[in-house]
Amino acid sequence: MGRKNKYSKELKLSIVKRYLEGEGSTISLAKEINTAANIVSSWVKKYNAFGESAFDISHTNASYTKNFKKQVVLDYLNGGGSYDDLAIKYHIPSSSPIKNWVKLYNSHIELKDYIPGGEDIYMAKSRKVNKEERIEIVKYCLEHDMDYKTTAKLFETTYANVFNWVKKYKEKGEDGLGDKRGCRKGDEEVDEVTLLKRQLKQKEHELEMAQLELKLLKKLEEIKRRRSIEQANMKLNMKQSKKSAKKR
Structure with missing residues (x-):
């Protein structure tokens, strides 16, 4: 099964063409769709190199x-x-x-x-991955609709690792991806500034997860809407076919 795409071909083309026509910067356009400016820049580069085919969906x-x-x-x-x-x-x-x-x-x-x-990714030999790389792997996975299998392959780790890292990231943010060799002090053991920083970081993480969940829900609603339209069109076509057959 091919890799899922977070943004449709139509959206990417719209953003790129607006940028090329001077309707916004990579930063302002990226903010509109809640992504990073460097991602928009990469779309522009791909479009300039391959045209509209740069955003064709690969099924393998x-x-x-x-x-x-x-x-x-x-x-x-x-x-x-x-x-x-x-x-x-x-x-x-x-x-x-x-x-x-x-x-x-x-x-x-x-x-x-x-x-x-x-080779079976579930049985693949694991390798040591530091916290920074875990964060990169998790964010890649989230950016690609939590495609654990492809992420595991690309970063040469196991499916189980990616699944567990994403789960920990959702629960605890980047702190959940650190190694367990050091003991983190409890909230009652740190000063007020450190505690406030922790609380702010946790709130930012909760907001990020809420936005991700909202995007997934919107995507699900869009799929349901398309299916509903397709079913309605099928029923309409069947009715029209029956009417045509009666007239004959």
Whole structure:
């Protein structure tokens, strides 16, 4: 099954064309759809490179061999372009996997083949992932409609890890993704400023989760609405066909 898209092709084209026509900056347009300015910038780059086909939905996940990954990594390390530039050059839908491949390569961790439907991701050997990378993995997963399987493949970790990290992030925010070697002080043990910072961070996280839930609910409502329209059109077509048959 192909990767789900958070934003439709039509929306991306609308945002890009408005930007190119001077109707807004990447920052103002990004705020309208609650995303980051760098994402809008990446859409503009893709559109300039491939036109409207840049946003066509792929119904299959791409296969990335270890040799291909190494080629992309070396191209980046040799100054071949930014992550976004290389994503366009090598037809990779997001720059996030390239960032991950570079990290793995620089950490002397072997790059592996990624073939959809290949090795069982549930049994894949886990690797050590620091807090910063966990945050990046979780945010990638959330940005792609919680597609745990694809996220696990792209970042070369296990499905279970991604699932658990997303769950912890939803419950505790970034603090939930830290390692357990250090003991965090309780609220009653910290000063007032630290406590207020914690409370503010928790409120920001709750707001982020509420916005994510709202987006998912809106998407669900849109799917229901489309199905309702399709069913109504089918009934109308059936009635018209019956009327036509009676006239004959």
